[in-house]
Amino acid sequence: MTCEIKEIDINQIVEIVTPFDKFEHxxxxxxxxxxxxxxxxxxxxxxxxxxxxxxxxxxxxxxxxxxxxxxxxxxxxxxxxxxxxxxxxxxxxxxxxxxxxxxxxxxxxxxxxxxxxxxxxxxxxxxxxxxxxxxxxxxxxxxxxxxxxxxxxxxxxxxxxxxxxxxxxxxxxxxxxxxxxxxxxxxxxxxxxxxxxxxxxxxxxxxxxxxxxxxxxxxxxxxxxxxxxxxxxxxxxxxxxxxxxxxxxxxxxxxxxxxxxxxxxxxxxxxxxxxxxxxxxxKLEQNVKAWNKDVVKNLADKLKGSGQPKPDLAGAYTMGRFQDGTPVVIDQASSGKVPQDNNFNYQDDPQGFKCPFHAHTRKVNPRGDTSVFVSIPLEEEKMHRIARRGINYGILPSEEPENNAGLLFMSFQASLANQFNFMQKAWAKERNFIKRDVGTDVVIGVEKKGDDNIAVTETYNWPTNWGAQEQTEADFTHWVTMKGGEFFxxxxxxxxxxLAPEPSRNIEFRGVPKQEIEAAKGVIAELQNYKQRNWAIGLNGDTIEPDKFLTFFNQRKLPFKFYLQNQVGLGESSAYDDNIKTLNKYIEDVINQESDACEYKIAELEEYNVLNWAIGLNGDTLQPDGFVNFFGERELPFKFFVQSQRVSLGDKSAYDQNIKTLNDYISSLNRKVPSTVGRF
Structure with missing residues (x-):
């Protein structure tokens, strides 16, 4: 009975159940x-x-x-x-x-x-x-x-x-x-x-x-x-x-x-x-110092009316949210709650009296504005969204950098034309989206500087008082500069x-890894000896029972090639070289996996050194920790460093000494290990 394999329909896959549950995908x-x-x-x-x-x-x-x-x-x-x-x-x-x-x-x-x-x-x-x-x-x-x-x-x-x-x-x-x-x-x-x-x-x-x-x-x-x-x-x-x-x-x-x-x-x-x-x-460079000044001096002052400047509200007007994530369209002051409400749209703010149309989040995610103003169905609008995966770079914002700091913007999408490029071209940098003359996205609408290499300034209309009809005209400068990028x-x-069809395997060692390498090399030497004598491998020639080669391979879940030339007649003489190749790859995998494990442990020791944390004994229980166990499993010497009210062991040189021990161990794995014929 054959089972027809159907092409999956990713349009219908919503709410993927993640592994460890009943899982279809x-x-x-x-x-x-x-x-x-x-x-x-x-x-x-x-x-x-x-x-x-x-x-x-x-x-x-x-x-x-x-x-x-x-x-x-x-x-x-x-x-x-x-x-x-x-x-x-x-x-x-x-x-x-x-x-x-x-x-x-x-x-x-x-x-x-x-x-x-x-x-x-x-x-x-x-x-x-x-x-x-x-x-x-x-x-x-x-x-x-x-x-x-x-x-x-x-x-x-x-x-x-x-x-x-x-x-x-x-x-x-x-x-x-x-x-x-x-x-x-x-x-x-x-x-x-x-x-x-x-x-x-x-x-x-x-x-x-x-x-x-x-x-x-x-x-x-x-x-x-x-x-x-x-x-x-x-x-x-x-x-x-x-x-x-x-x-x-x-x-x-x-x-x-x-x-x-x-x-x-x-x-x-x-x-x-x-x-x-x-x-x-x-790569989007952010001029933090100029942004902060612009929010306070050029915008907040214009919004104060007869009261005090409102820098929090001014900033929320530019981004569409307060700094803690509260949408400005649903609140005129930051609520301070986390997580913030994401269940909102702009149907109750059709004139932009609460959240300006040029605010960043309203420009790049209009939440149904297109269905109200340009008759585009909501589901079509939502297919312009992107999956953002950005991360910061450079100087900390607390130092108010003017350059060399900002966002490494990344986004995933099924279509550049219909998603990121559309969003940037038709929404963010379009002055007439979603209504005429609202201006570009105040954050990312203009990333190109003018002919004189000066950041571009636009004049926008801002709600003087949140939710009220009165508008205040105020300039704001685009303080985000695109410094390079590419499509991938x-x-x-x-x-x-x-591109490299022979993958490394996850190995469960039998004993100490170094001894495992020696044992595998010993089997290689024995296979070479059997090849010279043209002896059977896989089954004993007399008893037709599994031999030591087959047992060694089976214990490690490695593929094995048989070769017998008697009444059974099994395999070809190439089996010797094929099995040797398998073992050489196994040794390589053991070395790679063990080297990776040591590199992770070296990194951990370096972090403990920076933090001045105890190694060898847990600070609270004074029981052997993961370092002692790791070194012990490999029969490697370990140096303790514990400084507490109850115990004082070793000194800070222990970090470097243990790191050297692991580096030497990695080097020894990569050196030729003497073969011992018959180590099974």
Whole structure:
């Protein structure tokens, strides 16, 4: 009996049930990259913009190997999230994405007609016609974007890895925002290692470091102008939708979205579930000092009337929300509640007396305004939405930077033309949307400076008193400058993995890893000996019972090739070399996995060193901690450092000594281990 495989309909997939429940779409999540339908959630990220050079086959091999080792699928991301919510140990892993431009695909040898079919993607963001459409000016871009053809983008993200105290470390970052700019040791070390690998195949033409800026009191994500960020995203996962339902009945605004909002069929994929997404990356510099001055001096003063200046309300008029996220259309003063109400629209404010039409959030998410003013159905309007995944960069807002700080804007969408480009062209930079002469989006409506390189100032009408008809005319300057960007496609997992078809495997060691390597090398030597003698492998020639080779392979769940030349007649003589190849790959996988585990532990030790936390014994219980167990399992010497009222052990040199021990151990794994014939 055969079962017909039906093409999935992503237009009908709403409220995905995430893993560990009854789950219909697990193959789809396993095929798409993480971060598309749910933000990766890490506090720190690094972006490497690549230009492939030299051997293209080597570049493809690297991409495939990088994918197998690091790129995180949506399924793996969901599984990690589940473990985290259950307070279980989550592997201290790097989160990674890999993206390609049109030029990148073609550099790798893929024909133009076989690329994702979207005109904007094929044009690229630097194309003069695209510059005109989006209102950009590449002359003001940074050199890495302006002077190079970008082929690919690697995103690497992580939190501080400090084992069971990771949450404590995150709270430390929240209280002291300067720590948010300090890269986690794991991320810093991994980026350095990956850049060294890239030396042979590509140039890193631009590198960007990002961090999630958080409110020191609430922990909510904010951006450099001080407003809560990440509010009102389209929701795809049932868990997120149920959380939204806790404080919203969706009567005025339904945040749910079908997967067709963000997924586009990958033409190079081979599965029914092979989908990717178009990525927009834009580096948006924010002049915080000038913005703060403009809000207070040029706007708040004009709104005071006979009373005092209203900087909070003035800022809310520009963004459409107060800094804590409260929509200005439903309140004239910040309510201070978290989470803020997202169940609202603008039907009760048709004249813009509460929320101006040029306010950022009303411009880019009009919530039904188009159906009222230009007869566009709400469901059609909602398909212009994007899934935003931005992160901050540069100087902290508390220092009121004028440059070198802002937002690394990222968004996923199924169509550049119908989503980001439409939003930017027809809404944000259009003076007559949603009504005539309301002006451009006061935040991002004009990113190109004037001929004299001075930020553009517009005159807007603002409600003098919230909800009242009286309007005040006041100038406001566009303090956001586009510094460079590009359009990318997010390939499906199977396409990326196919570039290096032999993946690393997750190994469960039998005993100490170093001894396991020695044992595998011993089996290789024994197989070579049997090959010279033309002896049977897999089954004993006399008893036809499983032999020691087959037992060794079966214990490790490794594929095995038989070779017997007697009355049974099984296999071919190539089985010797095939099995040796399998074991060499197994040794490589053991070394890679063990090296990764040690690198994570090294990063953890580096973080503990910075925080001056005890290692070896838990500070409260004085029981052996994870470091002692890790070193003990590998029969490695460990140095304690505990300074408490009850115990004083070692000194601060213990951190560096333990790190050296692990580095030496990694080196020893990669050196030739003496073979011992017959170690079974």
């Amino acid at each position: 697990e193959p789809l999540l396993d095929e798409i990259q993480g971060n598309i339908i749910k933000s990766h959630g890490r506090n720190h990220a690094v972006y490497l913009f690549l230009k492939f050079e030299g051997d293209i086959e080597a570049a493809k091999q690297w991409i495939g190997s990088f994918t197998h080792r690091y790129v995180t699928s949506a399924l793996e991301q969901a599984e990690q999230g589940k473990l985290y919510r259950q307070n279980k140990d989550v592997p201290g892993k790097i989160f990674a994405n890999f993206f390609l431009t049109r030029a990148g695909y073609m550099r790798l040898g893929y024909a133009y007609q076989n690329l994702p079919n979207e005109d904007a993607f094929r044009q690229g963001m630097k194309d003069p016609n695209m510059q005109n459409e989006l209102g950009d000016d590449s002359n003001q871009w940074e050199d890495g974007f302006k002077n190079n053809e970008i082929h690919a983008l690697v995103l690497l993200a992580a939190d501080k890895i400090v084992g069971p105290r990771t949450q404590e470390a995150k709270l430390e970052e929240q209280k002291d925002q300067s720590k948010l700019r300090q890269q986690p040791a794991l991320l810093k070390n991994k980026v350095a290692a990956i850049k060294k690998e890239l030396d042979a195949i590509a140039s890193v033409v631009h590198e960007q470091i990002g961090y999630v800026l958080r409110d020191q009191n609430t922990g909510e994500e904010i951006e450099h102008f001080g407003f809560r960020d990440g509010v009102s995203q389209p929701l795809f996962l049932k868990r997120d939708i149920e959380k939204e339902r806790e404080h919203s009945d969706f009567s005025k605004w339904d945040s749910r979205a079908p997967l067709s909002l963000v997924l586009f069929k990958d033409p190079l994929g081979t599965k029914h579930e092979s989908y990717g997404s178009f990525l927009v990356f834009r 496609f997010t390939p499906c997992m199977s396409f990326l993995k196919s």
